[in-house]
Amino acid sequence: MDECSVCGRNESVGTALIEGARVTVCARCVGYGKNVDLYAPAQSGRPAFVRAKPVELVPAEDCGQRITRAREAKGWTRRELAERVPVHESEIKSFEDGRVKPLPEKAKKLEYILGAKLLVPAEDNSPAKPILPKPASGEATLEDYLKRKR
């Protein structure tokens, strides 16, 4: 059975939305959350919702700036970089100007040539999600935090 994300007891009964994040909760902490989703009683083994989604890599928002920085760090002109990829120099320019984002395949090649990170997991490009404090002995738990807020 999964650990309750609020108090840390090994008795979670389902998941609930707390502070905008879906976390596991035990019967005692279920009341803190909204949108409660209890495990089906007959279900055995790991609940289906823990199945990990494949991480999709996309060019970073500031991909163009990253290319410029990495290229300049190597002391290359746009033409020199273009010849190494190889693509047309104007294509490098449009990437760096931020007018065009490289396709993931091309970004991967640029990453390799420049030794720079250009692709990021798709969700990193979305607004930051709140990170729940992990319950640990001696430290304040999410339960403490929620109690204090009341």
Ligand SMILES: [Zn+2]
């Ligand atoms: Zn709990």
